[in-house]
Amino acid sequence: MVLDYAASAIRMGRLVAFPTETVYGIAANRLDRKAIRDLVKAKNRPVSKKFTVHISDLAMIGKMKCRVTKKAKRLIDKFWPGALTIILKSRTGEKIGFRMPANKVALSLIAEAGVPVIAPSANVSGKKPPTNAMQVLKELNGKIDLLLDAGPTDVGIESTVIDLTITPPKVLREGAISLKKLSKFL
Numbered sequence: 001m002v003l004d005y006a007a008s009a010i011r012m013g014r015l016v017a018f019p020t021e022t023v024y025g026i027a028a029n030r031l032d033r034k035a036i037r038d039l040v041k042a043k044n045r046p047v048s049k050k051f052t053v054h055i056s057d058l059a060m061i062g063k064m065k066c067r068v069t070k071k072a073k074r075l076i077d078k079f080w081p082g083a084l085t086i087i088l089k090s091r092t093g094e095k096i097g098f099r100m101p102a103n104k105v106a107l108s109l110i111a112e113a114g115v116p117v118i119a120p121s122a123n124v125s126g127k128k129p130p131t132n133a134m135q136v137l138k139e140l141n142g143k144i145d146l147l148l149d150a151g152p153t154d155v156g157i158e159s160t161v162i163d164l165t166i167t168p169p170k171v172l173r174e175g176a177i178s179l180k181k182l183s184k185f186l
Helices: 002-011 033-043 059-063 070-079 104-113 133-140 179-183
Strands: 016-019 024-029 084-089 095-099 160-163 170-173
Touching (some): 002 016, 002 024, 016 104, 016 133, 024 033
Antiparallel strands (some): 084 095
16 A cells, blocks of 8 residues: 555656665656656756666666667676666667666555656765665755655675677776676676
8 A cells, every 4th residue: 555655656747765675765756847846846967967767667668668688688698687787778879777666665666557667776976875864854844745664775886887889898987897707797
């Protein structure tokens, strides 16, 4: 029932903080321009910085007009669900980052929302990402509409981000998964 309410809030353009295995994030409907503006404002984030699409299944990648390459498939098979964000290119040339979190609450929320969910960390840009609900409230109270508290995160470090749209692939942020572990599968 709580997840239904939170998913409905996302569909309606509200901001919902939720846990992943890495850090807490703020979910917003990628199809709702006002929700994106509200998210940018809440995080005090540069408008030009792209958001990652969080997914609960691989079908969303196709819905976003992206193709899973052979390299992406190897990484997905090894690290998803998990702390890896993979950047792919859409048929229109747009670079889109995808992540499938390894957290049951997150996966259920994303699946129930039924829309592309963007979800940066639940903190003001430049500050340390939160690993529990109290840290989210301290930082963003009054800037988000709902907070799902499912206890502390397991990892406590942001996801690793890899750009597979370029050759050779480039790690843009080393996070919970080391470059050494990734390189075995590239």
